[in-house]
Amino acid sequence: MTMIEAIRNAHDLAMDRDKRVVVFGEDVGYFGGVFRCTAGLQKKYGSNRCFDAPINEGGIVGAGIGMAAYGLKPVVEIQFADYMYPAYDQIVSEAARLRHRSAGQFTCSMVIRMPTGGGIFGGQTHSQSPEALFTHVSGLKVVVPSNPRDAKGLLLAAIEDPDPVIFLEPKRLYNGPFDGHHDRPVVPWKKHDLGDVSEDYYTVPLGKAKIRREGKALTVLAYGTMVYVAQAAAEEAGIDAEIIDLRTLIPLDLETIETSVKKTGRCVIIHEATRTSGFGAELSALVQETCFYHLEAPIVRVTGWDTPYPHAQEWTYFPGPERIKRAFAQVLEG
Amino acid sequence: MTMIEAIRNAHDLAMDRDKRVVVFGEDVGYFGGVFRCTAGLQKKYGSNRCFDAPINEGGIVGAGIGMAAYGLKPVVEIQFADYMYPAYDQIVSEAARLRHRSAGQFTCSMVIRMPTGGGIFGGQTHSQSPEALFTHVSGLKVVVPSNPRDAKGLLLAAIEDPDPVIFLEPKRLYNGPFDGHHDRPVVPWKKHDLGDVSEDYYTVPLGKAKIRREGKALTVLAYGTMVYVAQAAAEEAGIDAEIIDLRTLIPLDLETIETSVKKTGRCVIIHEATRTSGFGAELSALVQETCFYHLEAPIVRVTGWDTPYPHAQEWTYFPGPERIKRAFAQVLEG
Amino acid sequence: MTAPRPLSLHVPEPGCRPGDTPDFSDFEIPRAGAVRRPEVSEAPEDMRDMAFSVVRVLNKAGEAVGPWAGLLDADALRTGLRHMLTLRQFDERMLKAQRQGKTSFYMQHLGEEAVSCAFRMALEDGDMNFPTYRQAGLLIAGGYPMTEMMNQIYSNAADPLHGRQMPVMYSARDHGFFTISGNLGTQFIQAVGWAMASAISNDTKIAAAWIGDGSTSENDFHAAMVFASTYKAPVILNIVNNQWAISTFQGMARGGAVTFAARGHGFGIPAIRVDGNDYLAVHAVASWAAERARSGLGPTLIEHVTYRAGGHSTSDDPSAYRSKDEFSAWPLGEPIARLKAHLITIGEWSEERHTQAMAEINDEVRACQKKAEANGTLITGPHPSPRSMFDDVYAEMPPHLQRQRQEAGF
Amino acid sequence: MTAPRPLSLHVPEPGCRPGDTPDFSDFEIPRAGAVRRPEVSEAPEDMRDMAFSVVRVLNKAGEAVGPWAGLLDADALRTGLRHMLTLRQFDERMLKAQRQGKTSFYMQHLGEEAVSCAFRMALEDGDMNFPTYRQAGLLIAGGYPMTEMMNQIYSNAADPLHGRQMPVMYSARDHGFFTISGNLGTQFIQAVGWAMASAISNDTKIAAAWIGDGSTSENDFHAAMVFASTYKAPVILNIVNNQWAISTFQGMARGGAVTFAARGHGFGIPAIRVDGNDYLAVHAVASWAAERARSGLGPTLIEHVTYRAGGHSTSDDPSAYRSKDEFSAWPLGEPIARLKAHLITIGEWSEERHTQAMAEINDEVRACQKKAEANGTLITGPHPSPRSMFDDVYAEMPPHLQRQRQEAGF
Numbered sequence A, B: 001m002t003m004i005e006a007i008r009n010a011h012d013l014a015m016d017r018d019k020r021v022v023v024f025g026e027d028v029g030y031f032g033g034v035f036r037c038t039a040g041l042q043k044k045y046g047s048n049r050c051f052d053a054p055i056n057e058g059g060i061v062g063a064g065i066g067m068a069a070y071g072l073k074p075v076v077e078i079q080f081a082d083y084m085y086p087a088y089d090q091i092v093s094e095a096a097r098l099r100h101r102s103a104g105q106f107t108c109s110m111v112i113r114m115p116t117g118g119g120i121f122g123g124q125t126h127s128q129s130p131e132a133l134f135t136h137v138s139g140l141k142v143v144v145p146s147n148p149r150d151a152k153g154l155l156l157a158a159i160e161d162p163d164p165v166i167f168l169e170p171k172r173l174y175n176g177p178f179d180g181h182h183d184r185p186v187v188p189w190k191k192h193d194l195g196d197v198s199e200d201y202y203t204v205p206l207g208k209a210k211i212r213r214e215g216k217a218l219t220v221l222a223y224g225t226m227v228y229v230a231q232a233a234a235e236e237a238g239i240d241a242e243i244i245d246l247r248t249l250i251p252l253d254l255e256t257i258e259t260s261v262k263k264t265g266r267c268v269i270i271h272e273a274t275r276t277s278g279f280g281a282e283l284s285a286l287v288q289e290t291c292f293y294h295l296e297a298p299i300v301r302v303t304g305w306d307t308p309y310p311h312a313q314e315w316t317y318f319p320g321p322e323r324i325k326r327a328f329a330q331v332l333e334g
Numbered sequence C, D: 001m002t003a004p005r006p007l008s009l010h011v012p013e014p015g016c017r018p019g020d021t022p023d024f025s026d027f028e029i030p031r032a033g034a035v036r037r038p039e040v041s042e043a044p045e046d047m048r049d050m051a052f053s054v055v056r057v058l059n060k061a062g063e064a065v066g067p068w069a070g071l072l073d074a075d076a077l078r079t080g081l082r083h084m085l086t087l088r089q090f091d092e093r094m095l096k097a098q099r100q101g102k103t104s105f106y107m108q109h110l111g112e113e114a115v116s117c118a119f120r121m122a123l124e125d126g127d128m129n130f131p132t133y134r135q136a137g138l139l140i141a142g143g144y145p146m147t148e149m150m151n152q153i154y155s156n157a158a159d160p161l162h163g164r165q166m167p168v169m170y171s172a173r174d175h176g177f178f179t180i181s182g183n184l185g186t187q188f189i190q191a192v193g194w195a196m197a198s199a200i201s202n203d204t205k206i207a208a209a210w211i212g213d214g215s216t217s218e219n220d221f222h223a224a225m226v227f228a229s230t231y232k233a234p235v236i237l238n239i240v241n242n243q244w245a246i247s248t249f250q251g252m253a254r255g256g257a258v259t260f261a262a263r264g265h266g267f268g269i270p271a272i273r274v275d276g277n278d279y280l281a282v283h284a285v286a287s288w289a290a291e292r293a294r295s296g297l298g299p300t301l302i303e304h305v306t307y308r309a310g311g312h313s314t315s316d317d318p319s320a321y322r323s324k325d326e327f328s329a330w331p332l333g334e335p336i337a338r339l340k341a342h343l344i345t346i347g348e349w350s351e352e353r354h355t356q357a358m359a360e361i362n363d364e365v366r367a368c369q370k371k372a373e374a375n376g377t378l379i380t381g382p383h384p385s386p387r388s389m390f391d392d393v394y395a396e397m398p399p400h401l402q403r404q405r406q407e408a409g410f
Ligand SMILES: Cc1ncc(C[n+]2csc(CCOP(=O)(O)OP(=O)(O)O)c2C)c(N)n1
Pocket: B026, B055, B079, B083, B086, C132, C134, C182, C183, C184, C211, C212, C213, C214, C215, C216, C240, C242, C244, C245, C246, C308, C312
């Protein structure tokens, strides 16, 4: 399955199993989503359970909160993560706070899906990775799958979860494991082990990272697209890097991170988002706090720059294999 | 002057000097603001230049952007920082991006003021410190004054600045330098050196930190209210702490930070905001990146917890002197 | 074309500021009974007139007249009077408690008691309100224990919200009362979502959304209107126009519109203006809207025209921005006096019974307060344990919060 | 009371999906010339009818009729025709360039050319548009060089926006064209702010805000309406109702309202619906609204009724969600054919002149394209230097960006 098919399949199984699951968003109903992640659902489950929404992201999330408070399980799509800002108040001030402020009387079991990341010539409003804007908000869980098998299992876990989950889908991975070599064609998921996805219902638990590549020389903390870019860099540079795919940013699997960095003594953190106050900053702080006496070199961050995501120069913005190799060298020298 | 008077005075001088300066926001006009920071301005400059706005934060900022694009210099107030979320899209997707995306054709010289921080029994929607949600956004400058003299000079510098500036006012400091001892009365600003504010026009440049207390044992990075809490902790514990008041978070005065940490080898970072992905994470990452070989103990963060700001338990949430003293001990032991 | 004249900015100002003489002569008020009662199934386009008048039932003589009268019997009216009196006494005691330092903050309903009290009686159990901080009448009229409300206000050991929320930010799911948000407007669209969920689930319950005149400016108001209109959600959209939003008068939010109710027209949502100080009118209009919602006819917008007689909150002194005499000049009077007069007019009440009722209510509110204070106040404690602050952030506490709780010493 | 029936959710559906036969018979269209032309100073309350009809000037016979006719002479009309033809040819060539890989993306105007082309001619230099991505006619009719537009589309070395923005996200301050945002709706309130600034500055300039039918659902639409209404801002608020928003039809945004124009009524903002495929009607209504704004009478809402004949963008295939025959059934026809027929009817144009004009325009567009391609295309380059990505984030580059630029190797 492609990641799109895996996500669609997860929706299908969840809707089939639990009548409370409702799916809506812009172009999500009849058409099945601009990335086709919900194709076929309206036909199968009716327009009472999968429907189009007016172009109002705050309204989509706000209505979803009301539905969740009623007892349904809305799974909503924000067409691009770049368009989540109009919904930010509803997400932060409401979805994330409901359980706490009502002492558990009202809860918000809702999944907010959104495609993230660049490298598709989308310019500054179709390329953003706003995960840090969610990780700073208590009450939210934040998930970033890196492959179809995880995407399906994590999405089903997110739908089961009793709290609001932000589900960020790296759109550059929808069709294959993109490694940053944009001048080469992407190998489709069907040729990749992690594209071999069972049709059955299964979950991948939130809060558990996955070591994608074992190694002793240094630890790479990455998620989404950057997992593959890191792999390519490690292989091309011939470096014995241990690559951790975080999968869930909140709650974070700090144990796996700590164990690895204590072993390697060196750490490179990679994300596509803008650097300053990106999630890499939190990771760096945590690694430093937990592994200080094991660190043999400064932790290095490889990230998008502190600029808007440009259209024509997107490969200069994108943290590609070359930049990561330089970071490896730097952290090994240190 | 109190901090309120200093802010009011800055508005007054700016409006007097530059006809392009316009001031508006909720209850800002006739009434002069719920914290009285704009009192008297409408009477003096007319309701064409200082006026009330409908209760719509996105509209206030959005209209401000249009005015700035026209060539005015709007200085707008968001009544509490907790209410900036409805304006977040306009701030992030528009104000911060205008210059870049139009290659300088349209710019946004605007100041967005908002009271931040807790300790006033304001509960979760009158106590937040959302600075990290701004520091992650390229194109914004972020300022947090800690005293009347700076507040005036920084506000005037912010109004002069050609780009959008987020101006966060620690409301707990409006009337005096609050040190976290909430059971004792606050000494008013008029008894404090930094409350002695000239009536003249002057600016405090953005991007320059200020060392509030020199010391050799450890470096404290703080801003706003936390500067005084750190001072109290240092004095009470008798620790030779160097306390840096950052004043501007973006652009950050990394030089001053680096020099200090390289000298002391130990660093404590304090903020009132929620910990995960707070601005402390970025500070920790930067200190680690620039001072790794000088650090003698793990950097410690003392922050608000990853929970909403509670009403009755606010002093457990607030990073008070006791918690900071424990952090000092921890970082000195390390 | 002649050279255009320079433009200038129009900034709306209320007719009356401190020192001015209040003048409501431009407020057109129809006689009680004069406004028609459309069939609930009438096409929205055919009842646009309802947004430009004011439904009123009680006339100056204290009689209930016209097509909206006749829904409530004397028992129901006496109950309504009792609810409003209770809310007023509750307010008085809590205002005093705040002044005594027993809590940090309070918001009263003075002059607006009819709105929430009468509305509640038009709902069924199981329906859900998404209130603002100024509809405690929904709780009182719905039988929610006052002691619980006070426990919340005092942030004491028995506070059902564990001291987490500011005073009056109640939550009472079992009483159809959604957790109040400190952020204005957010709940308006949530109510629509709740109503959509009821429809999706083929349920029969309806939702009621609440917003203040000033807060209609917030963008979530639009989201609610769009979604309610598009999905014909079974929701009643209530605007409480109490003339003021802290220091700004309703004209700042209404702008060039004739009424707030007219906002419904751009969405094909029937809109009715009602005399918010007339218990019978509020109840009748609410019942009409509830019937529409329950019949699958979709949303109704109600503008409750009333007056905020007190300060915005205990942090506010309205004499800084409006005339002290405004409330006495307010043409729709005072809701309790009007209902009382009506009951007396129809021979179902008397000054003696009123005095006696007041005394009973006084005893009741006092007793509740005593019980609540036995659980503590904000100043004296006991408070909920700070430990509980870390609960309910998530259903299950994740490792980082466990670590933080430990760090905090719990 | 009888037990209420279970509710169900209403989800609006267009009358016609792939395979269905298009049917616009419920779209009530008045005869050309039939709709009155109010005085600009008429009270908003007295012209609510204007939101429920359609101002049309060109009749089936190709004549300009009624009270909105007579504003443009033959020269102006020929210029208008040329603008629309130019925009169409520009679109065709850029669509092709996108298919050839010379750029990443394109959005065309097919069927909607009259809206932006005619509107521009009602503005003065110095006025400011806050456009969406579907008003390039404002640039073409305003004389902005097509080569510059193409440079932007190609993200080439001469791109005035240095390759930063996606294709068609133009910015042209000197041509009264605000930088286009990829985020829908945000610019609607900004236009109101710009207009307020003009009023604050006692200037005579006005602003024009633009939004699509689908995007009226966005919350910023409300902000714009509230601020425009409250401050009587000198702004024209344009809704381009081209029937579709990607795959959702206009009914998803309009909901239960009869028209989008009716949205103005809840704000006391005069609203006019206009035949968006009638060059003369668009120009006349725009001129009327501009006169209102310039005279200090405040905002006007215009709903341009048109049809998006092409795909939403080059990423979109509309045959997946609507009938291929819809445009041919569209009752308002095609704007270029209609203006051409009118010019011929009044004896000011001929097939020969038309053919010749087409050829001239073809040459012109080709020449511009050649010039632009000499500066590079997205596929071949040269592109603006990546170094420039770090510029203009701030007026002055702060230290951290200097460090990052260095890290990036520039
Ligand atoms: C998003 C947001 N902005 C601003 C505020 C501050 N605030 C609290 S109440 C209020 C006035 C509300 O007035 P109105 O809606 O008329 O309600 P009323 O108090 O009259 O019942 C304001 C501005 C807030 N709580 N939330």
